[in-house]
Amino acid sequence: xRYIHRVTVWSLALxxxxxxxxxxxxxxxxxxxxxxxxxxxxxxTFFDETNLLTPTDMTILVTLRLPRIILAAIxxxxxxxxxxxxxxFFRNPMADPSIIGVSAGAATGAVAVIAFGxxxxxxIEIAAIIGALVAAFFVFYVSTKNNHTPVATLxxxxxxxxxxxxxxxxxxxxxxxxxxxxxxxxxxxxxxTANWTDIAFTLPIVLLGFSFLFFFTRDLNALYLGEESAHxxxxxxxxxxxxxxxxxxxxxxVAVSVSGVIGFVGLIIPHIMRTLVGPDHRILLPTSALxxxxxxxxxxxxxxxxxxxxxxxxxxxxxxxxxxxxxxxNKGGPAS
Amino acid sequence: MTSIKVENVSVxxxxxxxxxxxxxxxxxxxxxxIVGPNGSGKTTLLxxxxxxxxxxxxxxxxxxxxxxxxxxxxxxxKIAVVPQNTMVSFDFTVxxxxxxxxxxxxxxxxxxxxxxxxxxxxxxxxxxSALSERTINSLSGGEKARVFIARMLAQETxxxxxxxxxxxxxxxxxxxxxxxxxxxVDNFGKTAIVVLHDLELAANFCDQLLLxxxxxxxxxxxxxSVLTRRNIQxxxxxxVSIETHPLTGLLTINVIDPTR
Numbered sequence: 001x002r003y004i005h006r007v008t009v010w011s012l013a014l015x016x017x018x019x020x021x022x023x024x025x026x027x028x029x030x031x032x033x034x035x036x037x038x039x040x041x042x043x044x045t046f047f048d049e050t051n052l053l054t055p056t057d058m059t060i061l062v063t064l065r066l067p068r069i070i071l072a073a074i075x076x077x078x079x080x081x082x083x084x085x086x087x088x089f090f091r092n093p094m095a096d097p098s099i100i101g102v103s104a105g106a107a108t109g110a111v112a113v114i115a116f117g118x119x120x121x122x123x124i125e126i127a128a129i130i131g132a133l134v135a136a137f138f139v140f141y142v143s144t145k146n147n148h149t150p151v152a153t154l155x156x157x158x159x160x161x162x163x164x165x166x167x168x169x170x171x172x173x174x175x176x177x178x179x180x181x182x183x184x185x186x187x188x189x190x191x192x193t194a195n196w197t198d199i200a201f202t203l204p205i206v207l208l209g210f211s212f213l214f215f216f217t218r219d220l221n222a223l224y225l226g227e228e229s230a231h232x233x234x235x236x237x238x239x240x241x242x243x244x245x246x247x248x249x250x251x252x253x254v255a256v257s258v259s260g261v262i263g264f265v266g267l268i269i270p271h272i273m274r275t276l277v278g279p280d281h282r283i284l285l286p287t288s289a290l291x292x293x294x295x296x297x298x299x300x301x302x303x304x305x306x307x308x309x310x311x312x313x314x315x316x317x318x319x320x321x322x323x324x325x326x327x328x329x330n331k332g333g334p335a336s
Numbered sequence: 337m338t339s340i341k342v343e344n345v346s347v348x349x350x351x352x353x354x355x356x357x358x359x360x361x362x363x364x365x366x367x368x369x370i371v372g373p374n375g376s377g378k379t380t381l382l383x384x385x386x387x388x389x390x391x392x393x394x395x396x397x398x399x400x401x402x403x404x405x406x407x408x409x410x411x412x413x414k415i416a417v418v419p420q421n422t423m424v425s426f427d428f429t430v431x432x433x434x435x436x437x438x439x440x441x442x443x444x445x446x447x448x449x450x451x452x453x454x455x456x457x458x459x460x461x462x463x464x465s466a467l468s469e470r471t472i473n474s475l476s477g478g479e480k481a482r483v484f485i486a487r488m489l490a491q492e493t494x495x496x497x498x499x500x501x502x503x504x505x506x507x508x509x510x511x512x513x514x515x516x517x518x519x520x521v522d523n524f525g526k527t528a529i530v531v532l533h534d535l536e537l538a539a540n541f542c543d544q545l546l547l548x549x550x551x552x553x554x555x556x557x558x559x560x561s562v563l564t565r566r567n568i569q570x571x572x573x574x575x576v577s578i579e580t581h582p583l584t585g586l587l588t589i590n591v592i593d594p595t596r
Contacts, residue, residue: 234412279426
C-alpha cells in the first residue's frame with residue numbers, strides 16, 4: 001500500500017496547488033478586476049454566490065482568463081507527461097517531448113498555413129497536428145529495420161529531422177511577408193488565443209493519452225534497465241516502445257497545436273520531480289504531469305501580467321533555463 | 337522444473353553468421369557453463385535461449401513449448417536473465433531494482449511491499465543488505481553486478497541465464513556468487529546456464545560445459561572431456577598444460593608461453 005499512499009498524497013497536494021494557482025491567476029491580468037477578486041472567486045466557486053462578480057468581471061473571466069488558464073494547465077500537463085516518458089524511453093535526462101521531431105513538424109505545418117495566409121477554421125491546429133504526426137511517424141519509420149527500432153538511431157534521425165524542418169520553417173518565415181509577426185508569435189509559444197473549443201478538443205485526448213501512458217509506467221521502469229532486461233522481466237519490448245512513443249508524440253502534438261512550441265516544460269519538470277519523488281514512473285508520471293500544469297499556469301500568468309503580452313514560451317525559457325542550471329549546480333547533475 | 341532444448345539454431349545478424357547450426361539440450365538441475373573465445377557467439381546464444389533474439393533458422397523449446405509461441409510475460413516466469421552490462425541512467429535504489437524481479441507476478445500498480453520477504457532474502461543472499469537503500473549509480477561495478485543477480489533470484493524462475501556474472505567481482509564475491517548459483521542448482525533444482533571466461537572456475541563449478549568457437553559447438557560434456565589441451569588449442573589458438581590436483585581433484589590450466 002506504500003505506493004497507493006505516496007501517489008495519492010503527492011497527487012492531491014499537487015492538484016490542490018494547481019487549483020490555488022489557477023484561482024490566483026484568474027485575478028491577475030492587464031485589466032484590473034474589482035478588488036478582493038480572489039476571495040470573491042473562491043466564494044463564487046464554493047458557495048454559488050454569483051452576484052458578487054460584476055458582469056464585466058464575469059465576461060473577462062469566462063471568455064478570456066478561464067479558458068486560457070485551463071488550456072495552460074492542459075498543455076503543461078501533456079508536456080510534463082510526454083517529457084517524463086521520453087526521458088525514460090531514451091534513458092536520457094536530456095530528452096524532451098519534441099525529441100523525435102514532433103514540435104518541428106507541428107511548427108512546419110502551422111507556419112506554412114500562416115505564411116501562405118490560408119484561412120480555414122482550425123487550419124493552423126490541423127496543420128500542426130498533421131505536421132507533428134507525419135514527422136514522428138517518418139522518424140520512427142526510417143529508424144526501424146527488421147521490426148526493430150534502436151533507440152540511438154531514433155535519437156539521431158530525430159535530430160536530423162528537427163534540423164531539416166528548422167530550415168524549412170526559416171524559409172517559410174522569409175516568405176511569409178506580412179504574416180511574419182503572427183508566425184513568430186505562434187512559434188514562440190502562446191496561449192492568448194485560448195478558447196473553450198481548444199479545451200474541448202485537447203482535454204479528452206490528453207486525458208485518454210495520459211491514462212494509456214500511466215498503464216505502461218511499469219514497463220517504462222523495466223526499459224530503464226535496457227531492452228534485454230525489460231524482455232526478461234516480461235515486457236513485450238518493441239510493442240511497448242511503439243505505444244509509448246506514439247502516445248507521447250500524440251500528447252505533444254496536441255499540446256503544440258493549440259499553444260505553439262513551449263520549450264523547457266517537458267525537460268525540467270521531470271527532472272525536478274525525479275529529485276522529489278524518485279525515478280519510479282508509477283509516481284513520477286502523474287506528479288510530473290501535474291507539476292507541468294502548475295508551472296505553465298504560473299508562467300502564463302507572468303506572460304500576460306506585464307504591460308505588453310509576452311509569448312509564454314519566452315517566459316518558460318527565461319525562468320526555466322536559469323532555474324535548471326541552478327538545480328544542476330546544486331544537485332550535482334541530472335543523474336544523481 | 338524446466339529444461340531448454342535448442343534444435344539446429346542458426347543466427348545471422350546483418351548477414352553475418354553468428355551461430356551456425358547449434359543443437360543442444362540443457363537439462364534441468366544442471367550448472368552449465370558456456371565457454372569460448374571473444375566473439376564466438378556466447379552472448380547471442382544466451383539471447384536466443386531467452387527469446388530476446390529470434391533465430392534465423394531452427395527452434396528453441398522451453399519444456400515442450402516452442403519459445404516463439406510464448407509471450408515475454410510467460411517467458412519471464414520461467415527464465416531470468418542477468419545481462420552482461422547494465423547501464424542505469426537514473427537513480428533507482430538497490431531495493432527498487434531487486435523488486436523489479438517481482439514484476440512478472442505482480443499487478444501493474446501493486447506489489448511494492450507484498451513480496452518484500454523474497455526481495456529481502458535475495459538482497460541478503462547477494463551480500464547487499466547494507467547497500468539496499470543506496471542508489472545504483474553510487475555502487476561499484478561488482479556491487480552493481482550483484483544487484484542484478486539479486487533481481488534474478490527474486491524472479492524465482494526455474495531457468496537462470498547469466499552473461500559473465502563474475503567479470504567484475506572481487507576474489508571473495510566470485511566464489512560467493514558461483515556457490516550461490518550452485519546452491520540454486522543443487523538444492524532448488526534450477527537450471528543455470530552461465531557464460532564464463534575463467535576456464536578453471538568453469539571446470540570446477542559447472543556440471544557441464546559447452547565450448548563455442550566461431551559460432552559452432554566445438555565440444556559439449558563434462559568439464560574434463562571438454563577442456564582438453566587439443567580443444568583449447570582449437571578454440572583459443574593457445575597451448576596450455578592441464579593438471580588435476582591430486583588431493584582436491586581441481587583442474588589447473590596454465591598457458592604455455594612459447595616465448596619463454
